[in-house]
Amino acid sequence: VSESVSVWFKIYCLLVMTVIAATYTVALRYTRTISSELYFSTTAVCITEIIKLMLSLGMLVRETGDVARCKAALVHHIFRSPKELLKLSVPSVVYAIQNNMAFVALSNLDAAVYQVTYQLKIPCTALCTVLMLSRSLSRLQWFSVFMLCGGVTLVQWTPPESTKVQVEQNPFVGFMAIAVAVLCSGFAGVYFEKVLKSSDTSLWVRNIQMYLSGIAVTFLGVIVTDGAKVMEKGFFYGYTPLVCLVIFLASVGGMYTSVVVKYTDNIMKGFSAAAAIVLSTVASVILFGLQITTTFMSGSMLVCVSIYLYGLPKQDTSKASTPSADKDEKQKRTAV
Numbered sequence: 001v002s003e004s005v006s007v008w009f010k011i012y013c014l015l016v017m018t019v020i021a022a023t024y025t026v027a028l029r030y031t032r033t034i035s036s037e038l039y040f041s042t043t044a045v046c047i048t049e050i051i052k053l054m055l056s057l058g059m060l061v062r063e064t065g066d067v068a069r070c071k072a073a074l075v076h077h078i079f080r081s082p083k084e085l086l087k088l089s090v091p092s093v094v095y096a097i098q099n100n101m102a103f104v105a106l107s108n109l110d111a112a113v114y115q116v117t118y119q120l121k122i123p124c125t126a127l128c129t130v131l132m133l134s135r136s137l138s139r140l141q142w143f144s145v146f147m148l149c150g151g152v153t154l155v156q157w158t159p160p161e162s163t164k165v166q167v168e169q170n171p172f173v174g175f176m177a178i179a180v181a182v183l184c185s186g187f188a189g190v191y192f193e194k195v196l197k198s199s200d201t202s203l204w205v206r207n208i209q210m211y212l213s214g215i216a217v218t219f220l221g222v223i224v225t226d227g228a229k230v231m232e233k234g235f236f237y238g239y240t241p242l243v244c245l246v247i248f249l250a251s252v253g254g255m256y257t258s259v260v261v262k263y264t265d266n267i268m269k270g271f272s273a274a275a276a277i278v279l280s281t282v283a284s285v286i287l288f289g290l291q292i293t294t295t296f297m298s299g300s301m302l303v304c305v306s307i308y309l310y311g312l313p314k315q316d317t318s319k320a321s322t323p324s325a326d327k328d329e330k331q332k333r334t335a336v
Contacts, residue, residue, distance in 0.1 A: 108174030151302030
């Protein structure tokens with residue numbers, strides 16, 4: 001069940017998502033390579049989930065009208081619905097893995113390479129949409145998926161020349177991390193869309209259900225991965241105003257993503273990806289001295305075009321008539 005909202009609201013959400021995605025990628029890359037005191041990525045992911053929970057609670061209060069109604073909604077949907085809470089824990093676990101993989105990838109790859117390669121999440125999402133939501137894709141959409149893969153291959157085939165950033169990087173580890181993140185993104189996005197659209201439950205209630213389990217999962221990640229170091233150096237070790245900005249962008253970006261999924265679908269998220277690629281590439285040239293090659297530019301162009309083609313409106317095949325039915329219809333018209 002999807003409420004109807006204006007086209008302008010959808011465009012606004014997609015534009016905000018684009019700017020946030022580009023800024024987040026470049027800022028995260030900067031914090032992982034320039035800073036001498038490297039912060040713990042696991043703590044950043046955990047705090048992001050807490051902020052998203054607080055923002056969702058604020059939105060639920062606004063939606064219900066007052067704190068008492070908000071409390072009643074929470075009691076009904078959270079404390080009296082453990083099954084629903086468990087259902088939403090699936091995407092939160094998968095998203096937690098995805099977020100941590102993003103940190104690994106951006107620690108080993110340039111922002112522009114990461115942004116373009118990460119677009120493989122679109123064919124992965126397409127496949128999950130077909131398998132999990134029983135939707136069909138047009139030939140043009142499948143063509144654009146293969147075009148996208150071609151563009152990403154070009155980007156990987158001749159990576160951009162080395163940058164001013166002098167850190168030890170492992171491109172193989174970076175690309176493997178992206179592969180995991182891509183699979184997680186496709187599955188979790190479509191799973192969340194299926195849950196959102198299969199009931200009339202408020203978007204903010206669904207977000208709260210997901211973020212509660214998300215906090216538990218990411219906090220466990222902090223203990224398992226960096227427990228000893230966090231105890232020694234502190235939870236907020238290495239945090240700078242820029243790191244706080246990265247966490248804030250991740251939180252707000254997550255909120256806008258859920259709004260876009262609720263009122264459009266996961267495939268619509270692809271629209272913002274092309275512009276985010278261009279923005280983050282330009283920023284990488286300015287900030288990191290990234291040298292753009294012709295192959296890299298060609299690959300980026302292919303990715304952008306494929307994303308555009310993928311987003312073109314699809315003809316409604318459910319109402320399409322058969323050729324024989326068309327012929328009968330023409331004969332009827334000529335007879336009149």
